[in-house]
Amino acid sequence: MTQIIGVIGAGQLAKMLGEAAPDLDLNILALANDADPCAKNTVELMIGDEIDRQVISDFAQHVDVLTFEHEQIKTEIFHDLNVPIYPNVAAVRIAQNRDLEKNFLKDLDIPVPPFFVVNSLAELEAAVTKMDYPCVIKTIEGGYDGKGQKVLKQKTDLASIWRELKEAILIVEAWINFDREVSLVAVRAVNGDILFYPLSENLHRDGILRVSKAPYDDTKLQQLAEKYVTKISNKLDYVGVLTVEFFQCGEQLMANEMAPRVHNSGHWTIEGAQCSQFSNHLRAVSGKPLGSTKPKGYSAMINIIGQWPKQWEKVKNLSWLYLHDYAKASRVGRKLGHLTIVAATAQERDQKLQQVLDVLEL
Ligand SMILES: Nc1ncnc2c1ncn2[C@@H]1O[C@H](COP(=O)(O)OP(=O)(O)OP(=O)(O)O)[C@@H](O)[C@H]1O
Ligand SMILES: [Mg+2]
Structure with missing residues (x-):
């Protein structure tokens, strides 16, 4: 029997999970808030409100395993369902809350930027005076x-920021003068x-993420990132794809x-890569053997944000440029699609990336 993977959410990530499913002989049923979501052409849909416990328990009746395309869920309504949930709800809970997440990482001896969690305007003011500028204030969820x-680049009116960020619990974080940002995508199977x-x-x-380039060839950093992500995923008994974003400062x-x-x-x-993150996520949550994560060459990914570039016609026939159009309406700051370049060397990749960015004026 073909397994049915239930995905909470039906945006572009569900769309791309849907594209990976047929080769694995899996079906995807995605829970969408509206009848016209991004993933509509690659997955089966159920329409319902994902914050409604009854909707979630009905949805669970129709699937063999539950997974998520985003972490903005109400975790408490996912308890006591009769299907496996991968990754588990406790892991999602930690990842959706910056306070839980940073303390979890600290407890594993993984460095994080200095931070304070604040519950009131007075606490916000006290925290900012303890930080240097610049610092950053973030909602915790x-x-x-x-x-x-x-x-915050300099002393600023905190009362208006407190109001603007909805008077919610906030986190004040030191601004890190990093050398670069890197991320590690890992996949962990049920058997560990x-x-x-x-x-x-x-x-x-x-x-907003504009460009990703991989591999970032640095054996020592790769080993360090793998050590941290192994600790995280073992501690959480994690199943599926897990991504950790890092700031790189020298060798740290x-x-x-x-x-x-x-x-x-x-x-x-x-x-x-030999096997995509989408295929590997589905393999992990459905109990199939993982696929190779080896790169096929040197890649770059460019996000299309806000509106489709006017000069698009000039690059669309390049044989080495792959297009993913999410078929979404234009909107400021919205991810509408992405482009991928794969080349034989890092130098060739960088040159092609620059060519596309220049032509598209990105
Ligand atoms: N403490 C910091 N020091 C330096 N840069 C930061 C810091 N916090 C955030 N940034 C910058 O802002 C970006 C977005 O921040 P962050 O990843 O916390 O937010 P997000 O809205 O959750 O993003 P995402 O879209 O990745 O979920 C970071 O990738 C980084 O470029
Ligand atoms: Mg981020």
Whole structure:
């Protein structure tokens, strides 16, 4: 019998999971909030409100295993369902809350930026006086693509920031003057087998990922990142793809955050690795053997954000450029698709990447 993988969420990550499913003889049923989600052409859909316990327990009746395309879930409604949930709800809970996440990482002796959690305007003011500028204030839950964050470069009116960030629990974090940002995408099977993709180097603008390049060839850093992610995933008894974002400072890595799911910085693996992060996530949660995480060459991934580039016609026929169009309407800051380049050498990859960025004016 073909297994049915239930995915909470039906955006572009579910779409790409859906693209990987047929080769593995798996079916995907995704829970969508509306009838016209991004994933509609690659998965079966059930429409319902994912914060409704009744909807989740009905959904669970229709699937063999449950997984997530995003971590903004109400974890308490996922208890006592009669299907396996991978990754487990405790892991998702930690990854969705910056306070739990940073303390969890600290307890594992994984460096994180200095931080204070604050519950009131007075606590916010006290925390900021203990930090140097710049520092960054983040909501502890619900942020993505740099949303729910304020960078303070100098003394600023904190009352308005407190109001703007919805008077929620916040975290004040030291701004790290990193050399670069890297992420490690790992996949762990039910039996504890774990594989790692090579590190990806990530370039952000305005808090949003613009470009990822992989492999970031640095054996020592790769080993250090693998050591940290092994600790994290063993401690959580994690199953599926897990991504950890790091700030690299010299030979050190500082964990920024973790994502309990397939990740934008791993999209290059679709064309650029033997087995993609999407295929490996499905393999892990369905109990199939993991596939090779070896790269096929040197890849770069470019996010298309906000609107489709006007000069698109000029690059669309390049044989080495792969297009993923999420078929979403334009909107400021929205991820509409991505492009992947795979080349034989890092130099050739960088040259092709620059060519595409220049033509598209990105
Ligand atoms: N403490 C920091 N020091 C330096 N840069 C930071 C810091 N915190 C965040 N940034 C920058 O902002 C980006 C987004 O921050 P972060 O990853 O915390 O937010 P997010 O909204 O959860 O993002 P994501 O889309 O990855 O979920 C980081 O990748 C980094 O470029
Ligand atoms: Mg991030």
